[in-house]
Amino acid sequence: MGHPVTTNPLIIMLINMTVVFIVLIALSFLIRLIHLVDPTAKKEEKVEEAPQVSAPPSAPAVTAPEPVIEEGIPEETIAVIFAAIAGYGYSSGQIHAIRPVYNKTWEHSGRYHFNND
Amino acid sequence: MELFNAFAVSLQSVWNDSGFSAFTLGHGIMIAVGLLLLYMAFVKEFEPLLLGPIAFGCILANIPRTGFFDEMGVMLAINYGITNEIFPPLIFLGIGAMTDFSPLLARPSTLLLGAAAQIGVFVALMGAMLVGFDVKEAAAIGIIGGADGPTSIYLSMKLAPHLLGAIAVAAYSYMSLVPLIQPPIMKAMTSLEERQIEMKELRPVTKFERVVFPIVATIFISLLLPPIAALLGCLMLGNLFRESGVTDRLSDTAQNSLINIVTIFLGTGTGMTMSAESFLRADTLLIIGLGLVAFMGGTAGGLLFGKLMCKMTGGAINPLIGSAGVSAVPMAARVSQVVGMQAKPGNFLLMHAMGPNVAGVIGTAVAAGTMLAMLK
Numbered sequence: 001m002g003h004p005v006t007t008n009p010l011i012i013m014l015i016n017m018t019v020v021f022i023v024l025i026a027l028s029f030l031i032r033l034i035h036l037v038d039p040t041a042k043k044e045e046k047v048e049e050a051p052q053v054s055a056p057p058s059a060p061a062v063t064a065p066e067p068v069i070e071e072g073i074p075e076e077t078i079a080v081i082f083a084a085i086a087g088y089g090y091s092s093g094q095i096h097a098i099r100p101v102y103n104k105t106w107e108h109s110g111r112y113h114f115n116n117d
Numbered sequence: 118m119e120l121f122n123a124f125a126v127s128l129q130s131v132w133n134d135s136g137f138s139a140f141t142l143g144h145g146i147m148i149a150v151g152l153l154l155l156y157m158a159f160v161k162e163f164e165p166l167l168l169g170p171i172a173f174g175c176i177l178a179n180i181p182r183t184g185f186f187d188e189m190g191v192m193l194a195i196n197y198g199i200t201n202e203i204f205p206p207l208i209f210l211g212i213g214a215m216t217d218f219s220p221l222l223a224r225p226s227t228l229l230l231g232a233a234a235q236i237g238v239f240v241a242l243m244g245a246m247l248v249g250f251d252v253k254e255a256a257a258i259g260i261i262g263g264a265d266g267p268t269s270i271y272l273s274m275k276l277a278p279h280l281l282g283a284i285a286v287a288a289y290s291y292m293s294l295v296p297l298i299q300p301p302i303m304k305a306m307t308s309l310e311e312r313q314i315e316m317k318e319l320r321p322v323t324k325f326e327r328v329v330f331p332i333v334a335t336i337f338i339s340l341l342l343p344p345i346a347a348l349l350g351c352l353m354l355g356n357l358f359r360e361s362g363v364t365d366r367l368s369d370t371a372q373n374s375l376i377n378i379v380t381i382f383l384g385t386g387t388g389m390t391m392s393a394e395s396f397l398r399a400d401t402l403l404i405i406g407l408g409l410v411a412f413m414g415g416t417a418g419g420l421l422f423g424k425l426m427c428k429m430t431g432g433a434i435n436p437l438i439g440s441a442g443v444s445a446v447p448m449a450a451r452v453s454q455v456v457g458m459q460a461k462p463g464n465f466l467l468m469h470a471m472g473p474n475v476a477g478v479i480g481t482a483v484a485a486g487t488m489l490a491m492l493k
Contacts, residue, residue: 013239
């Protein structure tokens with residue numbers, strides 16, 4: 001190992017933070033460049049734009065009501081539900097309520113197999 | 118009588134060769150530390166996948182006369198993977214295969230939050246130098262603030278291998294404590310109005326962008342910072358397996374079997390570095406304290422930059438996503454989501470916070486590469 005360039009912690013911090021910011025800013029420009037040269041994006045945008053031309057004027061924007069979340073559901077479960085909905089391209093405003101659904105499908109299935117096997 | 122003598126000599130010889138005869142108080146303390154870590158891993162479930170093997174490795178490392186490192190065997194082979202920085206890049210291969218860069222690609226400005234959160238690394242570096250560590254040791258300690266276990270291990274092996282055990286334990290312990298450490302800082306540094314900000318939906322990201330990004334990022338960052346080419350290259354290769362759509366088997370292996378196997382080796386090997394001689398020092402307590410400073414500094418740095426971005430965008434960015442810039446994927450993003458939901462039920466921040474979260478992984482690797490280039 002050679003000798004460090006400097007041992008002044010303030011200089012190390014300034015140099016490193018500058019390099020980290022420059023690299024990540026450059027990376028963000030590269031991401032934007034990839035988006036600009038993306039040959040598949042144009043096709044998708046055109047497909048999306050087509051129906052919008054004939055679409056009727058949209059209704060005035062209304063604030064989406066907050067979803068009704070039943071007590072007792074863990075926050076992590078709610079976060080996963082929101083993430084899954086968002087993963088399909090819907091916003092959180094489109095969720096009206098989160099409540100557990102109790103069904104006896106598995107119990108019925110078990111009883112059915114018990115009686116028939 | 119001859120039989121009795123032979124029996125006594127044999128017993129004496131067994132005792133002399135046993136670990137008990139060389140057992141010291143230090144070994145006892147370190148085995149107790151190993152048991153405590155096992156309790157934290159398996160009962161309290163603090164990063165059990167990593168802390169479990171680390172704890173067991175710590176117990177093994179403090180059994181005298183095992184001769185693990187005297188001749189080639191499984192323990193020496195595992196140690197070889199640690200001392201030659203083989204395991205951290207392989208872990209990154211699996212992490213890459215598990216990571217979805219779409220939130221980052223949809224909003225590249227969140228890369229800045231991943232950069233800002235690295236301030237914790239350098240605050241801890243300054244603190245470490247103030248309390249007497251040399252610059253290489255301080256850099257290895259500071260990287261704990263990146264909240265990235267493999268990078269912490271990678272950098273400490275390069276700059277301060279004698280501190281590896283303490284740095285790894287501090288890094289993984291604090292990563293598991295992210296849900297406890299971050300929320301008070303997040304609430305203290307943001308107003309209720311800021312926490313309630315709902316962010317605009319992310320644009321869809323095409324497959325072309327998801328495939329091209331890991332290739333371009335690898336070429337660009339590796340050319341700039343060759344010392345981290347192995348780490349970053351493996352991260353992006355794993356991601357390419359995931360996104361290409363034609364290498365599902367490789368992606369599956371990288372994010373399941375391979376990462377599980379390497380995690381066992383990495384954890385056990387890291388624990389094996391925690392011998393009483395190297396761990397039972399005042400420095401260890403300092404490292405654990407500085408690690409906390411690094412974590413808190415990183416969280417605060419990300420939040421401050423998040424507030425700045427919030428002001429600059431006219432309230433389009435919720436500052437809470439800034440704290441996710443400390444890596445700890447995906448725990449830090451989940452903390453942003455939970456704190457946002459507490460301020461306003463239905464405020465969905467998880468996907469927005471994943472951008473700075475994965476940016477933090479890249480940012481920590483870049484910070485490590487820069488320090489390697491400057492200090493090695």
